[in-house]
Amino acid sequence: MSDLLERLRGRGWRMTAQRRVVAEVLDGEHVHLTADEVHARAVDKLPEISRATVYNTLGELVSLGEVLEVSTDRRAKRYDPNAHRPHQHLVCARCGAIRDVHPTGNPLSALPDSERFGFTISDVEVTYRGVCPNCVATA
Amino acid sequence: MSDLLERLRGRGWRMTAQRRVVAEVLDGEHVHLTADEVHARAVDKLPEISRATVYNTLGELVSLGEVLEVSTDRRAKRYDPNAHRPHQHLVCARCGAIRDVHPTGNPLSALPDSERFGFTISDVEVTYRGVCPNCVATA
DNA sequence: ATCCTACGATAGACAATGTCTAAGTCAAGT
DNA sequence: ACTTGACTTAGACATTGTCTATCGTAGGAT
Numbered sequence: 001m002s003d004l005l006e007r008l009r010g011r012g013w014r015m016t017a018q019r020r021v022v023a024e025v026l027d028g029e030h031v032h033l034t035a036d037e038v039h040a041r042a043v044d045k046l047p048e049i050s051r052a053t054v055y056n057t058l059g060e061l062v063s064l065g066e067v068l069e070v071s072t073d074r075r076a077k078r079y080d081p082n083a084h085r086p087h088q089h090l091v092c093a094r095c096g097a098i099r100d101v102h103p104t105g106n107p108l109s110a111l112p113d114s115e116r117f118g119f120t121i122s123d124v125e126v127t128y129r130g131v132c133p134n135c136v137a138t139a
Numbered sequence: 140m141s142d143l144l145e146r147l148r149g150r151g152w153r154m155t156a157q158r159r160v161v162a163e164v165l166d167g168e169h170v171h172l173t174a175d176e177v178h179a180r181a182v183d184k185l186p187e188i189s190r191a192t193v194y195n196t197l198g199e200l201v202s203l204g205e206v207l208e209v210s211t212d213r214r215a216k217r218y219d220p221n222a223h224r225p226h227q228h229l230v231c232a233r234c235g236a237i238r239d240v241h242p243t244g245n246p247l248s249a250l251p252d253s254e255r256f257g258f259t260i261s262d263v264e265v266t267y268r269g270v271c272p273n274c275v276a277t278a
Numbered sequence: 279a280t281c282c283t284a285c286g287a288t289a290g291a292c293a294a295t296g297t298c299t300a301a302g303t304c305a306a307g308t
Numbered sequence: 309a310c311t312t313g314a315c316t317t318a319g320a321c322a323t324t325g326t327c328t329a330t331c332g333t334a335g336g337a338t
Contacts, residue, residue, distance in 0.1 A: 014306080016314095019315085035295080050316065052319090053315080056316085069213075071212075071213050073210075075295085076296090077295085077296090090260070092258065099258075103249035110244050111229075115229075115240045116240075119229055119269040120270045121268070122268060122269050124267050124268070126249075128247075128250060129260070129263070131258065153285065174325080187287095189289070189290095190288095195286080213295095280338085281336105283336095284333100284334100284335105288332090289330095289331105291326105291327085291328085294324085297320105298321075302315105302318105303314105303317090305315090306312100306314105307311090307312095
């Protein structure tokens with residue numbers, strides 16, 4: 001189901017073992033990994049891959065619009081392969097779990113012109129914070 | 140107009156020269172400073188104040204609910220003394236300028252139960268991103 | 279007014295995350 | 309199979325923040 005690798009190849013992305021491995025890690029698991037977690041999983045498949053390459057490759061995938069960067073906390077950025085359907089995030093304040101969610105309506109419409117101060121707004125990022133059922137149970 | 144110092148004293152906050160200076164920096168300028176910027180301005184008034192103290196004090200002010208932590212980018216956290224009126228942030232993608240904004244409605248109501256996955260949601264954080272008039276002009 | 283003591287402040291080491299550089303390697307076109 | 313420019317590497321460096329051990333002091337007690 002590696003649409004991602006196909007798309008990248010089709011866009012003229014030079015394919016290397018390292019890039020393939022990073023793409024596979026993201027494509028394989030639909031979760032929100034940090035750069036270090038991506039690196040750890042990449043090392044399992046390609047032990048000599050370097051940290052810098054993982055960072056570079058993630059940065060490229062973000063530039064290409066194939067992966068989203070998510071900063072839900074002040075810790076490491078996370079990488080979200082679900083870049084093709086707009087969505088927001090729901091974060092557990094206790095365990096850090098992240099879920100993709102799809103709110104109704106367009107959050108942009110909640111900001112009247114008088115509150116835009118002449119800005120040309122291009123994007124809205126919404127993060128819902130709470131406690132997940134698991135953490136509530138073990139509270 | 141130092142309500143802040145008054146409130147803190149009233150809450151039994153032990154007053155020191157360092158804490159006073161940090162509180163004054165935040166109270167004086169209604170902007171969104173990073174910890175290092177707070178430190179720099181504090182040093183102007185009290186040259187021997189240490190970085191650790193600024194971090195500690197900011198952390199306490201956040202715990203006390205007198206100041207909000209804002210993470211609009213992956214860079215340093217910013218500290219927002221406007222903690223008593225709920226608001227969201229509008230960020231310039233070019234120069235990083237931050238404005239407080241007040242959207243209409245409650246963003247929580249945009250998330251149907253079916254999209255809450257059993258989470259107990261306590262907070263919503265909305266960040267609008269765009270380009271400010273100044274940066275548009277100089278583009 | 280002075281003394282005590284617990285709480286606050288300090289310097290600097292350490293940690294986490296990310297970026298940069300110089301040199302080596304290799305994918306892909308010829 | 310060559311060649312070349314793009315990719316990868318190791319590790320130094322940068323930024324932001326935290327921790328620890330020690331010193332200083334605010335504010336209550338005397």
